[in-house]
Amino acid sequence: MADAAVRIATERLSAMYGKSTAVKDVTLSFAANRVHALIGPSGCGKSTFLRAMNRMHELTPGGWITGRVLLDGQDVYAPGVNPMQLRRRVGMVFQKPTPFPTMSIFDNVAAGLRVGQRRPKAELAETVEQALRGAALWDEVKDRLATSAVALSGGQQQRLCVARTIAPQPEVILLDEPTASLDPQGTQRIEELLFTLKQTFTIIIVTHNMQQAARVSDTTTFFYLGGMVETGATRQLFTSPAREETEAYITGRFG
Amino acid sequence: MNRAAARRRRSHFMVGLMGLAVVLAVLPLLLILGTLVAKGASSLNLAFFTKMPVPAGETGGGVMHAIVGTLMIVGTACLIGLPLGIGGGIYCAEYPGSKLATVTRFVSDVLNGTPSIVVGVFAWTWIVATQKHFSAFAGSVALAILMVPMVTRTTEEMIKLVPHSLREAALALGYSRWRTSLTVVVRTTLPGIVTGSLLAVARVAGETAPLLFTALGSQYLSFDLDQPMAALPLVVFTYATGPYEEWHQLAWATALVLILVVLVLSVAARLATRGKFRQNG
Numbered sequence: 076m077a078d079a080a081v082r083i084a085t086e087r088l089s090a091m092y093g094k095s096t097a098v099k100d101v102t103l104s105f106a107a108n109r110v111h112a113l114i115g116p117s118g119c120g121k122s123t124f125l126r127a128m129n130r131m132h133e134l135t136p137g138g139w140i141t142g143r144v145l146l147d148g149q150d151v152y153a154p155g156v157n158p159m160q161l162r163r164r165v166g167m168v169f170q171k172p173t174p175f176p177t178m179s180i181f182d183n184v185a186a187g188l189r190v191g192q193r194r195p196k197a198e199l200a201e202t203v204e205q206a207l208r209g210a211a212l213w214d215e216v217k218d219r220l221a222t223s224a225v226a227l228s229g230g231q232q233q234r235l236c237v238a239r240t241i242a243p244q245p246e247v248i249l250l251d252e253p254t255a256s257l258d259p260q261g262t263q264r265i266e267e268l269l270f271t272l273k274q275t276f277t278i279i280i281v282t283h284n285m286q287q288a289a290r291v292s293d294t295t296t297f298f299y300l301g302g303m304v305e306t307g308a309t310r311q312l313f314t315s316p317a318r319e320e321t322e323a324y325i326t327g328r329f330g
Numbered sequence: 331m332n333r334a335a336a337r338r339r340r341s342h343f344m345v346g347l348m349g350l351a352v353v354l355a356v357l358p359l360l361l362i363l364g365t366l367v368a369k370g371a372s373s374l375n376l377a378f379f380t381k382m383p384v385p386a387g388e389t390g391g392g393v394m395h396a397i398v399g400t401l402m403i404v405g406t407a408c409l410i411g412l413p414l415g416i417g418g419g420i421y422c423a424e425y426p427g428s429k430l431a432t433v434t435r436f437v438s439d440v441l442n443g444t445p446s447i448v449v450g451v452f453a454w455t456w457i458v459a460t461q462k463h464f465s466a467f468a469g470s471v472a473l474a475i476l477m478v479p480m481v482t483r484t485t486e487e488m489i490k491l492v493p494h495s496l497r498e499a500a501l502a503l504g505y506s507r508w509r510t511s512l513t514v515v516v517r518t519t520l521p522g523i524v525t526g527s528l529l530a531v532a533r534v535a536g537e538t539a540p541l542l543f544t545a546l547g548s549q550y551l552s553f554d555l556d557q558p559m560a561a562l563p564l565v566v567f568t569y570a571t572g573p574y575e576e577w578h579q580l581a582w583a584t585a586l587v588l589i590l591v592v593l594v595l596s597v598a599a600r601l602a603t604r605g606k607f608r609q610n611g
Contacts, residue, residue, distance in 0.1 A: 131502060136427075163504035173499035177517045187503040239503065 082107040082277040083128065083165070083247050088142035090120070090127045092135065097123040099301045100142070105247075105294075110269050110278045112288035112309065115298035116329065121281045124298065125249050128279070129165040130158040146247070163191065166240035170252040172232035174224035174239075181220040183235055187243040202242055209275075210238035211268055230261025237268065241276065248272065250280040254287065266291050285325055289313050297321045366589055370582035378583060382551060386574050393584050395551040399560040400591070403469045403545055404535050406555060411474030412481060412527055419485020419523075424511055435486075438479035449475050450540030458544055466552075466559035469545030473534040480533065484526030488519045521602050528599035532592045538563035562588045 084104035090097050098120040105111050113121040126132040127140050130151060144151045151161050166187075174183050184203045188194060194202070203220075207213040212234040216227070224235055233253060240248060254262040269278060269291045282288050288295050289309060296306040297320070305312060305321045316322045323329055377392050384391035418438075422431040453472035458464055492515050500510040516523070541547075547564040548557070562584055569581035 129502065131498065134498075134501060159504045159506055161504075162502055167502040169495060169499060169502075171495055173493075173495045175496065175499070175514055175518070177514075177520075186500075190504050190506075190509070236499070243504070 080107050081105065082147065083279075084145045085124075085128070086143040086145065088124070088127060088140060088144060090123045090132050090138070090140045093137035097301055098127065101303045103296060103303060103306060105277060105279055107277050108273050108275075109293040110273050110280060110291050112292035112295045113279065113281045113298060114283075114285060114288050114295060114324075115304075116324065117283075119298040120301040121298040122251055125167075125251055125279060125281050128247075129162050129167055129249060131162070131167065133158075159190075163187070163243050164245050165247045165249060166243070166245035167249045167251065168233070168236050168240050168253045170255045172229055172236050172256070174227070174232050174235050176223070176225045178224060179221045180216050180224050180227070180235065183224045184238045184242050187239055191243065203238075206238040206242035209241050209272065210234045211264060211271075212238055228261070230257050230264060233257060233261065233265060234268070237265070237272075241272070245276065247277045247279065250278065252281055252283060255283065262287075285313075297324060299324070363589065366582060366586040369579075370584075370586035373579050373583035374586065378587075383549060383580075386572075386577065389576060391580075393560075393562070393565050393580070393587070395548065396560040396562045396565040396584065397587070398551060398553070399466065399545070399548070400535060400562045400588075402553065402555065403466050403541070403559060403561055404473060404531060406467065406470035407473035407477060407534060408527075408531060410470060411477035411530075414474070415478040415481025415530070416485050416523060416527070418478065418482040420489065420511065420516060422482065422486040423489035423515075424507075434482065438482045441475070441479040442483070445539075446472075446476055446537050447539035450543045453540060454543035464544060464546035464558045465556050466545045467555040468543075469541045469559070469561070470555070472540035472544050473537060476534050476537065476540065477530045480530040481527055484529070485523050488522035488526060489515060491522070492518050524602045525599040528595050528602065532595040532599075535595070536563055536588055536592055538567055542567070562591070 081104045084102075086102050088101045089099055101124060113125065115121050123132060126135075128144050128151075132138045132140065140152065146161070146164065150156070151165075175186060178186065181200075181203055184206050185199055188199060188202060204213060204217075207216065212231060215231060216235075224232065227235060233256075237253075254265050257265065266287065269280070272278060273293075280288075280292065292309045294307065295309045295312045297304045297312070297316075297318075299320055305316060305318045307317075312321065313325055316325065377390060379392055379397065380394055381390070381392035382395055383393065418434055422434055425431050449472050453468050453475070457468040457471060461468075496518065497510055497515055500514040501507075505514070541561050541564055545561055545564065546558040547568060548560045550560075552559050566581050566584045566588065569577040569584065572578070572581075
């Protein structure tokens with residue numbers, strides 16, 4: 076696992092809201108084509124850390140960072156980097172499904188494709204189909220692409236959001252508790268999806284659910300009180316954690 | 331057991347009180363509509379909508395000039411007022427903490443409470459007095475000034491209802507801020523903005539005071555915004571205060587037409603919002 080190329084990494088990254096610090100001095104690297112899980116109790120900074128990587132954090136009033144985030148070795152916070160272009164390379168799926176209510180299923184998936192260069196219609200349709208197949212949603216919606224996206228079930232809506240995120244072919248996908256609002260069936264489908272998606276993308280998933288982290292991820296990082304406590308191969312971290320706090324958390328003694 | 335019965339009695343009493351309040355609130359509307367229909371409907375016929383007024387003493391004739399006038403004056407007011415109001419509302423919602431938004435909100439609230447006759451006098455000083463003649467355009471400006479604060483506030487409130495997560499989803503796709511605003515946020519809330527705008531139009535369509543000093547009124551069919559023009563509220567005012575019994579009849583009928591126009595607009599506003607803006611889930 077260590078031989079895989081690093082896709083995205085942080086160097087001494089701290090993220091602040093005004094004067095309060097949510098993430099403290101985190102240095103981590105994420106290998107390409109792996110699923111990386113970030114776990115920890117509520118308020119430990121894992122979501123903020125995730126949002127700092129595609130520069131969504133700075134959109135929150137008062138949000139600012141120190142340190143560096145390197146995507147393919149390039150600092151994404153360097154002057155001259157366009158955050159909008161960055162977000163096309165580092166996609167994001169949120170806790171609650173967020174289909175655009177005024178758009179059809181097709182237009183939802185195409186939404187991210189329409190910000191870049193203009194594409195011919197046929198190519199657009201082809202890419203949308205590929206994205207929907209990639210999100211394991213194509214068979215369920217292929218006959219009603221022109222209908223409203225909000226008529227889908229919660230689980231379908233979330234897979235639609237995955238399709239919308241992968242359509243522009245980003246390099247990294249950030250998932251912020253993507254199954255928190257789904258039923259067990261919807262959760263299972265998203266988890267299965269991660270195994271196929273990591274063939275193409277680098278995946279970082281924030282989750283509250285330790286079983287989920289153990290099931291889907293290759294590496295796991297434990298966050299506590301804004302700091303990174305321990306990181307390593309998932310199996311190792313769950314079976315023989317090096318740090319006492321990690322063991323306390325994964326055995327359910329707090330959090 | 332006894333306490334449950336007492337509670338139930340008190341609950342019934344309170345529900346009864348609230349029902350009474352509803353009846354009292356709706357009663358004036360029903361009375362107004364009833365009176366208008368009773369006194370005005372008999373004078374309504376096709377000629378009323380298609381003919382010009384006849385001299386006092388003759389029967390027949392209509393208020394086509396005022397219907398056309400109201401449509402032109404209110405239409406022009408919309409062209410001026412709606413872009414300003416909607417634009418202002420979008421600004422206030424997008425930059426809620428900015429100084430300009432705070433000032434806009436405050437000024438809008440003050441303007442909302444300003445009597446319309448004051449706005450009429452302002453339009454008179456600003457346009458009629460400087461041009462030295464009355465004009466329909468001055469009336470449109472006065473009505474537009476009345477519309478802007480209403481539309482600004484409703485647009486802002488509507489946009490604030492759009493969940494923040496939707497905005498973030500668009501930004502995370504690499505959308506720029508203005509593109510997020512227009513294609514996602516405003517698009518989502520469009521039926522609400524349409525409703526707010528139609529309600530504002532319905533409100534100003536019945537305004538009389540600001541038109542007295544500006545559009546003035548006219549006996550003739552006119553399409554020239556630079557000249558005095560008739561309008562339904564002005565016709566009601568003229569006929570109702572006139573000395574002839576036939577005029578009073580016409581005033582009732584014109585008032586009925588005016589109320590119908592407002593009702594149609596309100597119903598259209600309802601239809602525009604129905605079924606379109608649904609939350610997830």
